[in-house]
Amino acid sequence: MQNSPSTIILTGEHIQQIITHVGIDAIMDELIEATYQAFVNYDSADSVMKARSGFNYAEPNEGLVEWMPIRKIGDNELVIKVVGYHPRNPELHQIPTILSTISKYDTKTGHLMALVDGVLPTSLRTGAVSAVASKLFGKKESEIMGLIGCGAQSITQLHGISRMFDLKEVYYYDIDPISQQSFESRVAMLNLDCSFIPSTINEILRQSDILTTGTSIGIGEGPLFENAKTKDWLHINAIGSDFPGKFEIPLSFLKKSYVCPDWIKQATIEGECQQLSESQIGESLFNCLKDANKHKNLKGQLTVFDSTGLALQDLVVSTIFLNHAKAMNIGKALIIENESIDEKNPYSFLTTLKKS
C-alpha cells in the first residue's frame, strides 16, 4: 500500500470552508465564467459525455440513483457524478432531496484521483448555467425574477441570476406553504436589494422577465401551468424536468418559444424536449453560445432553457473546488486502492507480512 497513490477527498465541510474563505459571490462568479468557457469551448472530439443512466424505484423511498460520466481525452481524466434524487428526503429525513458525490479518475491508470462532495456544488453549477443561459436569452434590462419551486435549487438559481441582472423584485411560489414561507429568510444571506413577493404561478408568469421552474413535480403530474399570460420576452430556465415523463412547462408554451436544451441527446430523453419533435427544438446551449450573434434576436422573444444537468458542469465545479483546496492546503489525502507489491498477486501483502 505504501507506494499506492493517494486520493484527495473533499468533504462537505471542505466545500464550506472554501466558500467561506473565497466568498459566495466570488465562487458563483468564478463558476459562471468557467461554465460559460466550458460550454463555448466544448469540443466533442475532446470531451466524451454519456447520457445519464441509473436506477429508479418506488421503495423504500421513492427516488433514483444515477451516474453521469464525462471523459476529457486531452487531460487523461474522467469524471463521474453519482447522484441520488429522493424528493421526500426533506420531509422524511430532514436532508436535501439531491445528494451526490463527484469522482475523478486518471485514464492513464484508472486511479481514483479525487472524491468531492457534490451536494452544494450541484446546486451551484445549476445556478451558474441558468445565469449563463439567462444572460444569453434574457432581456438586458431584466429586473423581475420569478421562481416556481422554492427548494434547495431556488437559492442558487436566484444567486446566479442576481450576479447577471440588477434584480428589483422576486416573485416566488411553492406548493408547500412551509417552503414558500421560509424562502425569504433562506435567501437573506445573499444580501439582495430587492423586494420578495410571495405569489401564485399565474402572477409569477405575468410579472417575470426571467423565471426558473425548479420543482420536484412528480412523473406524469406536469405541467405546472396552462395558458398563462406572460411578457413577450420571458425567458424560462426549466431545471426541474430531468426524468422521462417528468416535465414542468406546457407543450403550448414550448411551441411558441425558442427551446434551447443543454444537450439534445439527454434533453430529448428526460428534459422538456421529450415533449417536442426534432424540428421544434432549437440549438443546444453549446451552439447558441458559440454563435451568440445569430441568437441575438431571441432576447425579445419567449425562450426556454431546458436544463437537464450535465457531467460537464460537474467536471467544471469539482475542478474549481479542487483547485481552491490545493491553494488553501485543505482536503484529505487517503490511500484507498490496494496496489499490491506483486502486481500479479493480490495476496502478496500476506507474504510480506509473514516476512516482516
Ligand SMILES: NC(=O)c1ccc[n+]([C@@H]2O[C@H](COP(=O)([O-])OP(=O)(O)OC[C@H]3O[C@@H](n4cnc5c(N)ncnc54)[C@H](O)[C@@H]3O)[C@@H](O)[C@H]2O)c1
Ligand atoms: N437541471 C439540473 O441540472 C438540476 C440540478 C439539480 C436539481 N434539478 C431538479 O430541480 C428540482 C428541484 O430540486 P431541489 O433540489 O430544489 O429539490 P427540493 O426538494 O429542495 O425542492 C423542490 C421544491 O419543489 C416544490 N414543488 C413540488 N411540486 C410543486 C408544484 N407543483 N408547484 C410548486 N412547487 C412544487 C416542493 O414543495 C419543493 O419545495 C428537482 O426536480 C431536481 O431534479 C435539476
